[in-house]
Amino acid sequence: MAWRLLCGSSEGCADVLHGVTSMEMLEVLEHPHAKGGSSDQAGWCGLAGSCPTVSVGDFFILQSSTMLKDITSLILRHTLVSRSHLTPELSLRLITRGCEAWGARAEDVPFVDPYWGFYWPGGQAVARYILDKPRFFQSRRVLDVGCGCGAQAIAAAAVGAERVLANDIDVNALEATKINAELNNVSVETSEKNFIGTKCEGFDTILIGDMFYDEEFAKTLFEWLSKLTDSGKLVLIGDPGRHGLTASRMSSMTRLASYTLHEDTCLENRGFTEAAVWRLEK
Numbered sequence: 001m002a003w004r005l006l007c008g009s010s011e012g013c014a015d016v017l018h019g020v021t022s023m024e025m026l027e028v029l030e031h032p033h034a035k036g037g038s039s040d041q042a043g044w045c046g047l048a049g050s051c052p053t054v055s056v057g058d059f060f061i062l063q064s065s066t067m068l069k070d071i072t073s074l075i076l077r078h079t080l081v082s083r084s085h086l087t088p089e090l091s092l093r094l095i096t097r098g099c100e101a102w103g104a105r106a107e108d109v110p111f112v113d114p115y116w117g118f119y120w121p122g123g124q125a126v127a128r129y130i131l132d133k134p135r136f137f138q139s140r141r142v143l144d145v146g147c148g149c150g151a152q153a154i155a156a157a158a159v160g161a162e163r164v165l166a167n168d169i170d171v172n173a174l175e176a177t178k179i180n181a182e183l184n185n186v187s188v189e190t191s192e193k194n195f196i197g198t199k200c201e202g203f204d205t206i207l208i209g210d211m212f213y214d215e216e217f218a219k220t221l222f223e224w225l226s227k228l229t230d231s232g233k234l235v236l237i238g239d240p241g242r243h244g245l246t247a248s249r250m251s252s253m254t255r256l257a258s259y260t261l262h263e264d265t266c267l268e269n270r271g272f273t274e275a276a277v278w279r280l281e282k
C-alpha cells in the first residue's frame, strides 16, 4: 500500500514522503515530530487523494488497522514463545537465541530498539512478586508504565486485579503485549499515552520494570514516582541494580523481594544475576 505523508509541524519542518509502503511506516513513525502524541505540533496528512490534515493521534486512528496487522505479523515472525525466565507460568513471545533477529545488525531488523522483545530482569522480578502474592493484587487498579512485552500487566491480570492498563510509548510494545496477553488468556487495556508527570487518576498501583537505565530519565522518573507515592499510590520498582537506582534513591525504598535470574537472562544482561522488587516510600 502506498502512502502520502506530510509533516506539518509549525517548527518549520516540511518533510513530505510519497509512496511509503506500510512496512516503511514503522520507520516513518520515528520521525521526530511523530513522537509525543496528539499534543505535539506535528500534523500528518493521510492517504494519497484524500489527504486530510490530522493530528498525530488521529493519524494513528486513520491508519491503524493496516499498520497494526503488519506489526502483529512482524512480531510473530521475529519472536518465539519463551518460558525461560522467572515466571515460567507465563508464555511470552520474545526475541530469543533461535530468532533471526537475535544478534542481527540493526538495519536488518524491522524494528527500532525492540525493548519489548526482551523480558528485562526488573520486569521479571515484579511479575514474579505479583504471581506469588495474588490476594494482595486482586483488588488493585494497576498501571504498568513502560510495559515492554507486557509481562507485569499480564501477571496482574492473571491474578485477577480489578483493572490493568499496560502503557508504553512504543506502539510495537503494545502490540506485543496484546499478543502475549492473548497467549496467556487474559485481557489488559493498553495505552500509548506518556503518563510521566500525570497524576495517574484511576490507578492505585504503579509498576515500573527496569526503567532506571539512564540517569537523566531516572531523575525525571524518580521525581514523578515520589509525587505519586506522596499522593498515596503504591509504586513498585523492579530493578537488577542499574546505575539510575542510586544509593540516595534506594534510601527512600524498601526491598520487598529478591530473585536469582534465569541463566538466559544473565547472559542477556551481562553482569546481573539478581533482580529485586522495591516499594517507594513517602
Ligand SMILES: C[S@@+](CC[C@H](N)C(=O)[O-])C[C@H]1O[C@@H](n2cnc3c(N)ncnc32)[C@H](O)[C@@H]1O
Pocket: 115, 116, 118, 119, 120, 121, 122, 123, 124, 145, 146, 147, 148, 149, 150, 167, 168, 169, 170, 173, 193, 194, 195, 196, 208, 209, 210, 211, 213
Ligand atoms: C527496558 S524496557 C522494560 C520493559 C518491561 N518493563 C520489562 O521490564 O520487561 C523499558 C520500556 O519503557 C518504555 N518507555 C520508555 N519511556 C517511556 C515513557 N515515558 N512512558 C512509557 N514507556 C516508556 C520503552 O519503550 C520500553 O518498552
